[in-house]
Amino acid sequence: MCRSCATAAEPTEIPTEIPTDLERSDRGLSRRGLLAGLGLGVLAVNLSVGASTAAAATAKNGAWANPALGRFPAGGHYGAPRGGASHAGQDVSNSVGTAVYAAAGGTVVRRSWGGGLPGRTGNALVISHGNSQYTYYGHLNAYRVGLNAKVSAGQRIADMGATGNVTGPHLHFETHSGRLGTTVNPVSFLAARGVDLSGGWSRIDPGASGATVVVIQHLMSRRGHGLVADGKYGSVSVEAVKRFQRSKGLVADGQVGPATWPALVYTLRQGASGSHVRALQTALNKRSARLAVDGGFGSVTTSAVRAYQSVNRLVADGEAGPVTWRALTG
Numbered sequence: 320m321c322r323s324c325a326t327a328a329e330p331t332e333i334p335t336e337i338p339t340d341l342e343r344s345d346r347g348l349s350r351r352g353l354l355a356g357l358g359l360g361v362l363a364v365n366l367s368v369g370a371s372t373a374a375a376a377t378a379k380n381g382a383w384a385n386p387a388l389g390r391f392p393a394g395g396h397y398g399a400p401r402g403g404a405s406h407a408g409q410d411v412s413n414s415v416g417t418a419v420y421a422a423a424g425g426t427v428v429r430r431s432w433g434g435g436l437p438g439r440t441g442n443a444l445v446i447s448h449g450n451s452q453y454t455y456y457g458h459l460n461a462y463r464v465g466l467n468a469k470v471s472a473g474q475r476i477a478d479m480g481a482t483g484n485v486t487g488p489h490l491h492f493e494t495h496s497g498r499l500g501t502t503v504n505p506v507s508f509l510a511a512r513g514v515d516l517s518g519g520w521s522r523i524d525p526g527a528s529g530a531t532v533v534v535i536q537h538l539m540s541r542r543g544h545g546l547v548a549d550g551k552y553g554s555v556s557v558e559a560v561k562r563f564q565r566s567k568g569l570v571a572d573g574q575v576g577p578a579t580w581p582a583l584v585y586t587l588r589q590g591a592s593g594s595h596v597r598a599l600q601t602a603l604n605k606r607s608a609r610l611a612v613d614g615g616f617g618s619v620t621t622s623a624v625r626a627y628q629s630v631n632r633l634v635a636d637g638e639a640g641p642v643t644w645r646a647l648t649g
Contacts, residue, residue, distance in 0.1 A: 321395065321484070321491050324407050324457060377524035377573070379513030380426075381531040381552070384473040384605070385649040386422045386456065387490045388518050388631045389413030395489070397504040404438065408455065408493035409505040409516060415460050415481040415488045418630040420606065421446055421470040422454045422492075422509070430466040433457075433483070436500075441483025441491075444476060445499065453499045457491035458483050472529070473605040492516070513576075514649065521649050522576040527552040530605040531648055534641050537598035538583050539563065549595070573597050584644040589637065591616040599639050602647040603627060 388411070395410030425448040429435050434443030434455055441458035449455065460480025464470055481488040494508040506516050513522035523531055523608055528551050536546040536556055544559040560579070561571040567582045575583065585595045597614045600623075604610055608623040621637040628635040631646055639647075 321410055324491050377526050378511050379522045381523050381527040381529040382472060383423045383512040383514045384420060385514050385516060387411045387419050387479060388646055391517060407502045408491050410489045410491055412480055413632055414490040415480050417632055418475050419477040419479055419490055421472060421474045421476050422482055423448045423472045425470060427464055427466055427468045432461060451497050453495040455493035458485050460487060475607040488535055509639060520577040520580045520645050522574055525552055525557045525573045528540040530601055533601045534598045534648060535592045541595040543592055582640055587616055587639040589616050589621045606647060
């Protein structure tokens with residue numbers, strides 16, 4: 320865990336553009352524009368850029384994502400004593416090289432030792448999400464985005480490490496609200512936005528939008544509800560989810576959370592095809608897989624599942640079961 324990490328100061332933001340990527344497909348390579356008719360899975364990733372500033376009916380609107388998988392080490396919690404100060408974030412421990420993801424869409428405004436903030440050590444990134452909200456990612460082993468890069472929620476931005484003043488590899492994760500330097504408890508901050516930092520299922524409420532909503536819509540279509548995968552969790556999609564919840568004996572509140580997700584997802588492996596595979600491909604794309612959302616679970620999708628499992632220290636068997644779904648949608 321961190322031996323220090325306590326205070327901060329304000330950044331200068333210089334936004335830039337990011338290049339168009341190529342998608343990988345079980346049928347070859349294609350550009351994003353060619354995939355518009357394939358369930359809007361890749362388009363939905365773009366919808367998440369800047370989604371933290373979009374109006375929604377609830378804070379659990381799909382705009383935020385879990386930045387890393389791992390465990391909470393003893394003494395690594397927000398507010399833990401650090402000499403004459405308090406720990407400014409939450410530590411998430413895992414192996415060096417474990418993937419680190421953007422917690423929400425925004426712009427990388429710091430990429431330096433300690434993120435340029437007092438009391439911090441190690442390689443770090445700071446992302447500005449607009450509305451005076453920032454997230455800090457510390458003790459990184461490697462950067463995967465540049466300074467001023469635009470990032471989307473769930474995009475891979477770094478590798479977990481043990482740089483700086485630490486006792487072992489982990490992500491030191493901070494949330495700042497009001498200004499950079501005013502920290503708040505990351506666990507409760509993300510929980511209020513539908514994300515379980517300890518690795519549980521996400522919570523998505525009516526009014527949400529983005530890639531995770533596309534995942535829900537594809538899964539609901541596989542369940543026979545025939546939804547348009549437009550990434551908007553409006554009244555038609557909400558009523559379909561409520562009908563599904565009632566059919567499973569669940570509370571029919573329209574929230575897709577820890578009770579609904581396990582009933583909704585499928586265990587998938589190579590050879591499967593259909594809208595549930597499109598849901599999986601969309602979820603993988605939110606985590607930087609760059610797949611064609613074609614509904615075919617071929618060798619390329621299998622490799623993407625294995626790669627995701629490997630960099631998150633899950634069992635890398637290429638099968639998308641509940642553990643992999645929970646991580647992908649968290």
